[in-house]
Amino acid sequence: MTGEMDGVEFFFEKKWSDGLPVVVPTEERIERMISGASRDPVELIGAVPPAFGEATVRAIAAHAVMAGCRPEYLPVLIAGLESMLDERFGLNGLQGSMNSSAPLLIVNGPYAKKIGLHGGRGCFGPGFRANATIGRAIRLMLLNLGGGIPGVVSMSTFGQPSKYTFCIAENEAGSPWEPFSVSRGLEAGENAVTAVACENPQLVVDNYARNPEQLFVSIADTMSHLGCWNQWVRSDLVLALSPQQAAICADLSREDVRRRLCDLAGRRLGDLKRAGQYRPEWMQDLPFEVDLEDDDFFVPVIKDPADLHIIVAGGSPGPHCAVMHGWNGGSRAVSRAFTV
Amino acid sequence: MALPDDEFEFFFDKPWSDGLPVVIPTGERIAEMLTGTERDHGEVIGEVPPANETATVHSAAVHAVMAGCKAAHFPGVLASLEAVLEEPFNINGIQATMQSCAPLTIFNGPYGKEIGLHGGSGCFGPGFRANATIGRAIRLILMNLGAGIPGATSMSTFSQPSRYTYCIRENEEESPWEPLSVTRGFRAEENVVTAVAVENPKTIFDDTSNRPETLLAGIVDGMAHLGGMNALRRSDMVVGISPDHAQICIDAGWSKGNVHNWLCEKAGKTLGELKTGGGYHEDRIQDLPIEVDLNDDSFFVPTMKVPGDLIVIVAGGIPGPISVIMSGWNGASRPVTRAFMP
Numbered sequence: 001m002t003g004e005m006d007g008v009e010f011f012f013e014k015k016w017s018d019g020l021p022v023v024v025p026t027e028e029r030i031e032r033m034i035s036g037a038s039r040d041p042v043e044l045i046g047a048v049p050p051a052f053g054e055a056t057v058r059a060i061a062a063h064a065v066m067a068g069c070r071p072e073y074l075p076v077l078i079a080g081l082e083s084m085l086d087e088r089f090g091l092n093g094l095q096g097s098m099n100s101s102a103p104l105l106i107v108n109g110p111y112a113k114k115i116g117l118h119g120g121r122g123c124f125g126p127g128f129r130a131n132a133t134i135g136r137a138i139r140l141m142l143l144n145l146g147g148g149i150p151g152v153v154s155m156s157t158f159g160q161p162s163k164y165t166f167c168i169a170e171n172e173a174g175s176p177w178e179p180f181s182v183s184r185g186l187e188a189g190e191n192a193v194t195a196v197a198c199e200n201p202q203l204v205v206d207n208y209a210r211n212p213e214q215l216f217v218s219i220a221d222t223m224s225h226l227g228c229w230n231q232w233v234r235s236d237l238v239l240a241l242s243p244q245q246a247a248i249c250a251d252l253s254r255e256d257v258r259r260r261l262c263d264l265a266g267r268r269l270g271d272l273k274r275a276g277q278y279r280p281e282w283m284q285d286l287p288f289e290v291d292l293e294d295d296d297f298f299v300p301v302i303k304d305p306a307d308l309h310i311i312v313a314g315g316s317p318g319p320h321c322a323v324m325h326g327w328n329g330g331s332r333a334v335s336r337a338f339t340v
Numbered sequence: 341m342a343l344p345d346d347e348f349e350f351f352f353d354k355p356w357s358d359g360l361p362v363v364i365p366t367g368e369r370i371a372e373m374l375t376g377t378e379r380d381h382g383e384v385i386g387e388v389p390p391a392n393e394t395a396t397v398h399s400a401a402v403h404a405v406m407a408g409c410k411a412a413h414f415p416g417v418l419a420s421l422e423a424v425l426e427e428p429f430n431i432n433g434i435q436a437t438m439q440s441c442a443p444l445t446i447f448n449g450p451y452g453k454e455i456g457l458h459g460g461s462g463c464f465g466p467g468f469r470a471n472a473t474i475g476r477a478i479r480l481i482l483m484n485l486g487a488g489i490p491g492a493t494s495m496s497t498f499s500q501p502s503r504y505t506y507c508i509r510e511n512e513e514e515s516p517w518e519p520l521s522v523t524r525g526f527r528a529e530e531n532v533v534t535a536v537a538v539e540n541p542k543t544i545f546d547d548t549s550n551r552p553e554t555l556l557a558g559i560v561d562g563m564a565h566l567g568g569m570n571a572l573r574r575s576d577m578v579v580g581i582s583p584d585h586a587q588i589c590i591d592a593g594w595s596k597g598n599v600h601n602w603l604c605e606k607a608g609k610t611l612g613e614l615k616t617g618g619g620y621h622e623d624r625i626q627d628l629p630i631e632v633d634l635n636d637d638s639f640f641v642p643t644m645k646v647p648g649d650l651i652v653i654v655a656g657g658i659p660g661p662i663s664v665i666m667s668g669w670n671g672a673s674r675p676v677t678r679a680f681m682p
Contacts (some may be wrong), residue, residue, distance in 0.1 A: 008363055011410070012469055019472030020505075021408035022361045023348050068348065068361035098544050098660060100465070110369075121492030125440070125499025126479060129352055132359030132504070139466060150462035157582050157660030159465020160541055161502035164472070200345025200540030201500055202667075203440055204567030209618025215618040215647025221540045222567035227556040227663075242497050262625025318438055323567070325542075 036071025049092035051147030067137035079338035108181035109191035120167035121315020135165030174243030175312035201322035220264035235326030270295030376414030389432035391487035407477035423535035448521035448530035448615035459509035461657025475505030515654035547661035573667030582660035612637030
């Protein structure tokens with residue numbers, strides 16, 4: 001065995017390993033990583049719950065090395081962690097949850113393109129170092145600084161593959177609309193990250209739809225199912241439209257699409273009552289009035305239109321959308337601008 | 341910028357990198373990996389489409405090293421690869437598809453437990469080396485020997501996170517039912533791997549039900565969505581039931597077969613509902629292995645066109661009021677189950 005192999009094995013033996021090999025964080029590599037961001041290495045970004053290990057710039061850089069990041073990824077990684085440590089994001093609850101949700105990072109602005117963060121074909125899968133390693137560095141910090149270890153803190157029944165890594169750019173070039181970050185109130189041309197706690201992407205395949213109303217049928221049906229949290233409580237939901245499917249909707253604004261899907265996606269109260277998970281008190285907690293005696297009452301899956309996050313991603317050709325359901329309502333998506 | 345002398349950078353620069361760091365496959369490490377099997381190092385496992393490079397025991401060992409496997413994991417890599425390369429699985433089509441499915445491998449039998457392959461809490465996520473690295477070795481082989489590279493031969497619009505790694509064990513210890521391997525015709529004490537091409541897991545949360553009928557109503561609804569390939573085509577599907585959910589069924593006296601049949605009977609849409617969606621096409625319905633009257637909008641089209649295409653396993657940990665659904669590909673792949681000798 002060489003020295004390097006021993007180093008790799010050392011990290012595998014730790015409880016906080018993600019199960020994959022890491023780059024050994026030598027002093028030299030950490031210093032090189034720190035050079036990727038113009039931040040003071042001792043600056044404290046925050047403490048990662050529930051163990052509250054301190055994420056300094058230097059500690060973040062060490063995890064960036066382990067994950068396999070390049071130095072120029074560091075500003076995105078810092079901004080991503082900052083957004084997840086925002087109180088509204090509810091990271092503490094997410095770390096312990098029995099559900100499977102993972103923090104998805106969506107990056108807008110020119111810097112993502114510059115570092116090769118990918119929003120096009122295959123963006124949720126392997127083959128793109130910036131996507132793979134930024135998302136993985138987040139996970140390593142949640143495990144190591146936050147203690148979100150399966151069976152110790154994390155009670156996730158199944159976990160999910162996107163807990164390894166879950167980071168994409170929006171495909172701004174393939175979008176008929178303003179960048180997603182602009183729809184969240186940030187400036188066009190600004191570098192921005194959005195963190196949202198959600199499930200794995202579920203595909204919506206439709207290669208025959210020629211107008212938005214046809215296309216929305218299968219999207220709305222996939223958004224609303226009795227097993228997802230969105231059906232019962234107010235929660236976020238991310239819908240990624242491929243450029244091809246977004247083009248079908250190009251005569252509509254993003255806001256038009258959002259409103260229409262909020263109207264279409266849902267279930268009748270009578271359908272909800274068939275499911276074991278139905279609880280009348282949840283219906284009474286919703287931010288709108290539900291008549292519990294009226295089985296024809298339509299309960300929308302999106303309780304507040306602001307919770308539906310529509311982005312454009314994926315490659316062309318591609319008659320697909322991806323739906324990512326939200327967590328239990330204990331988290332709100334957080335967007336923030338960052339400088340490099 | 342990275343220094344050229346950092347050995348990790350060499351592999352990152354290759355188009356067939358999965359984007360994560362690999363263990364450098366030195367001669368010494370490959371030799372160590374090969375101690376995990378008694379098979380001849382030159383033995384051909386098969387050709388990996390579409391590039392059709394030959395996978396031998398030796399080249400599989402190279403990728404197992406890169407993925408981070410231990411020698412004890414190597415028989416799991418070989419067994420997974422052999423299943424994925426069987427003709428009915430049609431890995432050639434999966435490599436190129438615009439859809440996102442990935443080969444999920446499910447292990448039964450004593451070997452998986454011995455090497456720490458995990459079927460309990462968090463089994464689909466990070467933290468378990470055997471799961472993470474066996475699945476990743478398969479992906480690296482599909483990319484490197486098969487050229488299943490995004491934009492080169494892989495046309496997947498979105499791809500999916502489970503294409504990094506997708507390997508679990510059935511939670512046999514906490515299952516009240518016979519293992520999947522037995523359901524599929526093998527003996528319980530045999531080491532068996534099943535490969536099936538599916539989407540990411542979708543969770544079905546229910547911590548209120550205490551009867552199978554209401555519990556399964558949530559799963560049935562999640563199976564039948566119009567966006568999945570199963571709605572309009574014959575395809576596979578995997579339902580992973582947590583031990584807690586399985587207990588609700590067993591308390592009511594339901595066998596795995598009862599659950600399986602219930603899901604196949606109840607999950608589906610009426611023809612009228614299918615017609616409202618953009619994906620509907622008469623040809624698709626006429627191609628199904630069931631007789632459908634195209635003029636009868638109240639006709640119930642089941643999600644599972646052939647009950648044998650549904651795979652029910654017990655997985656995940658306790659506590660766990662959650663089950664998962666993995667929808668299938670376009671119908672051109674069939675699951676493959678085979679026994680292996682570690």
